[in-house]
């Protein structure tokens with residue numbers, strides 16, 4: 001493989017920038033660009049050591065910096081790697097990169113270092129995907145889940161089930177090939193037990209996907225209700241700032257107001273929407289249309305009612321829109337005399353009775369959202385499906401295992417069962433990357449940034 005280089009830090013001004021070189025000529029190239037102040041040659045430096053020195057492009061001095069040396073296979077990519085840290089200016093960093101290219105390195109493609117780590121057996125595909133997730137993590141939960149994945153939580157789970165399937169396949173083929181030997185007979189019960197174990201494992205992984213998605217992407221939360229019930233006041237309380245305009249004029253919020261807040265390490269993507277009512281105002285009508293869209297697509301809906309008033313026709317119109325949604329009914333203005341009959345909201349579960357103007361309102365709503373999503377008991381250490389590709393592999397594996405189970409039940413021959421189990425195994429090998437096509441691999445690493 002060629003020797004590649006890229007800037008590993010963002011294209012922005014900072015204290016330090018890093019240019020990374022990986023491949024068999026990494027030390028030769030670094031030697032041409034970097035001269036250690038000690039007078040020692042880069043080629044003599046041991047792995048995991050650093051040197052301070054001068055960075056040049058031919059005769060032109062560019063900067064002073066630090067060189068880190070990693071010798072194959074003990075590096076991120078598994079190849080010889082050098083990292084040159086220079087001052088974090090955009091121009092100087094680009095010049096250091098150009099000097100490395102002039103010295104013989106090729107510019108790295110997006111994700112090329114991690115792709116090489118995968119190709120050199122340093123990481124499974126799911127671990128490589130977790131590296132991208134760590135970079136894009138926006139909340140503590142996502143970060144800790146991605147770290148578990150990078151440490152191989154899902155890869156281990158996939159390997160365990162693949163090994164089990166391989167064991168069953170071996171037993172089936174031994175029995176077919178040498179029926180006269182004293183190979184244990186593959187009975188219907190023996191097969192069913194193992195197929196059920198595989199089915200349960202796949203179903204378990206798939207059932208955790210939704211929670212994983214929420215932790216990964218955050219929760220979208222639409223705040224809806226008729227005008228003047230206090231939606232924008234709730235929004236501001238959750239954000240801890242005056243983001244939305246609050247007034248006692250009905251129809252104050254017309255355009256959707258969006259912002260993000262973190263609850264227990266999960267990003268909550270809030271949309272404060274226009275109040276639901278019949279209106280002849282063209283702009284407000286559009287606001288109501290957008291509100292309906294947000295309501296439809298939200299992971300969770302805060303349906304706000306004014307507790308100081310009886311339920312109106314507009315409140316009741318909202319009811320039908322909330323069907324089949326994950327709803328938290330919020331009865332606001334608890335500081336005023338209650339006129340709303342809470343039992344009328346019983347279809348949506350226990351309402352939160354709050355005053356959006358009170359200090360603890362954000363905590364109460366945040367906790368209610370968190371427990372409603374049931375994300376708290378999500379165990380990332382056990383491994384979970386972090387993206388659509390991984391989910392699709394497990395879905396297909398589950399289908400094949402169910403097909404194999406049906407074949408056993410219908411009295412099909414063991415080789416028919418074996419074919420379906422092989423399909424399931426292929427899906428698991430695609431998941432871990434042991435048998436993924438070049439297109440799949442390229443697709444994954446294309447989404448990485450250059451330098452990672």
Ligand SMILES: Nc1nc2c(ncn2[C@@H]2O[C@H](COP(=O)(O)OP(=O)(O)OP(=O)(O)O)[C@@H](O)[C@H]2O)c(=O)[nH]1
Nearest residue numbers: 227228229230231232233247251252253275355356
């Ligand atoms: N007493 C009392 N008044 C509140 C409470 N929450 C909001 N209000 C008042 O209710 C009025 C409407 O509040 P908003 O937050 O603007 O209501 P909204 O639902 O966003 O209204 P629209 O944007 O018009 O749909 C304002 O005068 C708020 O100060 C509360 O808990 N108690």
Ligand SMILES: [Mg+2]
Nearest residue numbers: 231232252253
């Ligand atoms: Mg409002």
